[in-house]
Amino acid sequence: MAFKTIIVEQEEHVTLIQLNRPDALNALNAEMLEEISTALSEAEQNEKVRCVVLTGSEKAFAAGADITEMAKKSFVDVFSTNLFAEFSDNMLKFRKPIIAAVSGYALGGGCELAMMCDFIIASDTAKFGQPEINLGVMAGLGGSQRLTRFVGKSKSMDMHLTGRFMNAEEADRSGLVSRIVPAKKLKSDAMATAAKIAEKSAIATMAVKESVNRSYETTLNEGLLFERRLFHSLFATHDQTEGMDAFIEKREPQFRDK
Numbered sequence: 430m431a432f433k434t435i436i437v438e439q440e441e442h443v444t445l446i447q448l449n450r451p452d453a454l455n456a457l458n459a460e461m462l463e464e465i466s467t468a469l470s471e472a473e474q475n476e477k478v479r480c481v482v483l484t485g486s487e488k489a490f491a492a493g494a495d496i497t498e499m500a501k502k503s504f505v506d507v508f509s510t511n512l513f514a515e516f517s518d519n520m521l522k523f524r525k526p527i528i529a530a531v532s533g534y535a536l537g538g539g540c541e542l543a544m545m546c547d548f549i550i551a552s553d554t555a556k557f558g559q560p561e562i563n564l565g566v567m568a569g570l571g572g573s574q575r576l577t578r579f580v581g582k583s584k585s586m587d588m589h590l591t592g593r594f595m596n597a598e599e600a601d602r603s604g605l606v607s608r609i610v611p612a613k614k615l616k617s618d619a620m621a622t623a624a625k626i627a628e629k630s631a632i633a634t635m636a637v638k639e640s641v642n643r644s645y646e647t648t649l650n651e652g653l654l655f656e657r658r659l660f661h662s663l664f665a666t667h668d669q670t671e672g673m674d675a676f677i678e679k680r681e682p683q684f685r686d687k
């Protein structure tokens with residue numbers, strides 16, 4: 430499908446979704462959110478796709494929700510349409526691994542979009558922030574909840590209340606990102622990471638994603654039980670036998686996603 434606000438490329442088993450509204454620093458307008466949802470739905474249905482990378486430009490991953498689009502809306506508009514709820518649901522229901530590759534600004538909805546991915550690889554120029562307070566509003570796509578879980582209450586409050594930005598080094602130190610790479614290598618590093626994930630058993634990667642995400646939703650004991658049962662259930666798969674046999678026979682496994 431032809432898109433206007435994103436560029437979608439396929440490299441072997443990895444789909445690259447690049448946000449592409451350079452004149453607005455990739456501000457997330459309704460059209461872009463719809464196109465990301467469509468691209469994800471296509472990636473979900475395409476059996477060849479085993480991992481997704483979501484990225485922006487070198488200057489901006491995304492500088493937030495589109496302020497010009499939001500400015501004229503009333504409470505009734507946003508409440509009655511449940512603004513951003515459908516997009517949030519679309520991100521959450523995506524079952525394949527999705528990596529955010531962040532360079533430059535990831536602000537407001539941009540920071541929230543990155544946090545909705547499974548993990549974030551940051552370039553050394555990345556800047557994260559929840560500056561909605563400067564617009565007289567607050568985070569609306571999960572920022573107050575997810576950032577707090579990533580970096581703790583004190584830093585999250587600081588970020589949301591002052592609107593200050595966090596650089597890549599602080600984001601790494603605080604656990605917001607998995608690692609930092611030089612800006613010029615961000616795309617190739619994220620694609621190589623995705624390709625490595627694509628080599629694994631898709632059943633196991635889906636189970637990992639469900640189990641780690643469950644840790645946010647439940648108590649430790651329930652989470653441990655959920656993990657143990659998923660672990661047990663993987664012993665019903667071909668890929669468990671193959672993975673362990675391959676290790677013992679000192680060869681590469683041939684996973685079949687079953």
Ligand code: HXC
Nearest residue numbers: 452453454456492493494495496497536537538560569570
């Ligand atoms: C619409 C935006 C935008 C945004 C930047 N632009 N951010 N347009 N929505 N969120 C536009 C600018 O208006 C400008 O357009 C062009 O992109 C370049 O931006 P500049 O400001 O000229 O660039 P610079 O001086 O380098 O400053 C970069 C910046 C600044 C620090 C990122 O643009 C900025 O503060 N942007 C807003 C960040 C923000 O508040 N984000 C949160 C949004 S609210 P023109 O036409 O003038 O060239 C939000 C709510 C989330 O995200 C709730 C749920 C999703």
